[in-house]
Amino acid sequence: MYNVMIVDDEPVIRFGLKASVDWTKEGLHYVGDYPNGEEALKAAEGLTIDLLITDIKMPVMDGLILMKEMLQRFPRLKVILVSSYTDFDYVREGLQLGAVDYVLKPTLEPEEFTKLIQKCVEMIKMDRMVEEKLALVNQTTLIREQKGLEHVIKKVILEDSSLDELHRKVGWLKAPFLLLTMTLNHNDKLEEQYGFLYKTMILEDVQNYFYKNIDEGICFSVNENQMFFLLNTKVDPYVDIERLKKVLEQETNSSFTVGFEMINDLFSVKEGFEKSRLASGRRFFHPNESIFRYESFQEGKLTSLDIKWLHQILLPYDKQGLLEFLRKRFQEWESKMALPMEIKNDACEIFGHLFMKQLELDELMEKYKQIKKIETLEGVRKTLLLQIENYAELSYHKHHHPHGDNAIMQKALDFIHGHYTEELTLQLVSSHVHISRNYFSVLFKRFIGENFIDYVMNLRIQKAKELLENTSMRVYEVAEQSGFNDVKYFSKLFKKLTGSSPIDFRSRSQSPL
Structure with a gap:
């Protein structure tokens, strides 16, 4: 809804203007009414005012001064002037300043006033639409530039391509450059609980968030659990990194380690990337820390095994x-x-x-x-x-027990097929068949040919397909009945494995040939 306020030194006029329009019906939020411009300005602090209805002649601060002040704060503001027959010179000045129209107090009719309000609302909507289109064009242009630079940087880092094209693509991004390698933590637990594809979806979420919300920089995945970032930094790099890391961890409900290096020239980007990657690897020795700057150190050499x-x-x-x-x-x-x-x-x-x-x-x-x-x-x-x-x-x-593994696996598979729509872990199944978790993992891969969690996820997706084809359950209900407690994750995984969203899959499967 758009914000509207009324300013007039006569209480009767303020009451009449307020009562003559159903503000909510017209898509407006009535902020309040005020006896002079000074009080109106105070009330507007911290707000965006979209429509101002103001008298011209008032004590303390008149309507024209108020209009000028308000337009400086809110350039898209729409103004309706309220005047008497003797104010016409002031009305002319107000119209020249950009007022939409004026109404005369002695002849004010609620129906005509409502039509004028509706006209202003349409103008506000049109302004917003134009602003959104311009913002979309600007964002599209920026993303195109970011993706162009991303493509070149990828070729330099991953394919050892020439650096010649870099400076033509990076005019919009100024030095110094902050290079980050962001590594996803706890990969084994994520894979065990959600399967291999889950990590890919987290990195996709990181990249999507980055390009929607950050104008200066690029990011892309370099392997199954690492992202590379190239950013411009104007403050302490630790401040920028901590802020970015925090928001991405909240957005993806994940944990990351960051290694970084600073460079002043993109000709050093390949070397800088390698340093940031090595810095990220220092968590191996310092698991309680999460941000590492590259430092040169002498790696030791292990003696040969006896x-x-x-x-x-x-x-x-x-x-x-x-x-x-x-x-x-x-x-x-x-x-x-x-x-x-x-x-x-x-x-x-x-x-x-x-x-x-x-x-x-x-x-x-x-x-x-x-x-x-x-x-x-x-x-x-x-x-x-x-x-x-x-x-x-x-x-x-x-x-x-040279032949006992067959019986163990049959018992395990029976248990899995009876409980795959519930919470099911490697530990739970191995306990059911009375062998260690690690031995069961080896045994399962040997007999089935795929990892335990991938097998369970495929069972759940098959169940979801059946429910989508044969019931009218909502997508979140299908997810729950198939063993997924996160409908967003279910929808993404379903599309990854089947090539269609759950809704599209249902539409195709239920449509007549």
């Missing part, structure tokens, strides 16, 4: 010897401060020697992928220690 000693404690299996071996290796990881990926590769090598005879090659490679996704040094330590328990369990099952 494979002979490792095999001696595995054949025969010596659990205490293995724990002592790992304890010493963990100490070296921490003291050498090697690159996170080198530590993860070291962990994969230990894991490979530990499970080479227990797992198939594809299962072993899947475990390597999982280790390389671990986000902290403590996480890598815990994972390897947990594998010691799995080692004993796998060995026991292999020698004592």
Whole structure:
């Protein structure tokens, strides 16, 4: 609704003007009525006034001065002057200043006054429409410029293309430049709970929010859990980063780590991006911090694994010897401060020697992928220690129940198909079949050929398809009945997996051939 106020020094006139129009029906919010211009200006503080109905001659501040003051505050303001027969010279001046029209007090008719109000409302609507169209044109032009620069930066960073095109595309963005690598935290938990595609949708939400709300800069995903940002900064970069990080975390209900570097020339963008990426990786050693500026440091080099000693404690299996071996290796990881990926590769090598005879090659490679996704040094330590328990369990099952896995999986699948529309986790199902969560994860992938959560999500999507085809349930009801507690996530995932929104899918499936 648009705001309107009445200003006249005669109470009877103010009352008559107010009573002659159904303001709400005309799409107007009646702010109030005031005896002079000074009081009206005070009342307008903190508001946007769209329509001013004012007398011309008043004490303290007259209507023409009020009109000038109001137009300075609200350039799109519509003004109706209220005058007597003797005010015509003032009326002429008011019309020259931009008043829409005037009404005469002695001959004021409610019907004519209402028509004049309606005319002003239409003019206000037209102004708003023009403003919105201009804003849309400006936003479209800006986004086109941002996307053009994004394309060039991507080619420079990811494809090692020439830098020649950069300066032609970046005239609208001024130095100094702030380069950020923003990494999504807790990826393993997100994948386990929602599946792989959920992370992609979070990064898409980040990019959509950025281009809708931030004019100066670009952003794009560089892998499944990282975004790159190029921004202009005019203040302390930590202030800008903290503000951006906070709003994106609120918008996506997620947690991020940010690494950053400052550059003064875009010819350094590739090097700056790599530094911001390395800075983001420092969370591996400092999990309680979330913003890191690049600092040059000397990475340590790990000593080669003593494979002979490792095999001696595995054949025969010596659990205490293995724990002592790992304890010493963990100490070296921490003291050498090697690159996170080198530590993860070291962990994969230990894991490979530990499970080479227990797992198939594809299962072993899947475990390597999982280790390389671990986000902290403590996480890598815990994972390897947990594998010691799995080692004993796998060995026991292999020698004592060579055919028992079929029965375990059948029992697990029966449970999954009976409960997939409820809250269902890997831990819940593994507890039901009385084996460890990690061993069940290996077993499930071996038998089914896909991860547990992806299997469950596909069951839920199939259920949703059936409900959309055969019932008139609303989309949020379909989501709930299919096992999704977030209708927004359900709609996005449904479209990702089927190529159609739930509503479009229903329309096509229920329309006659």
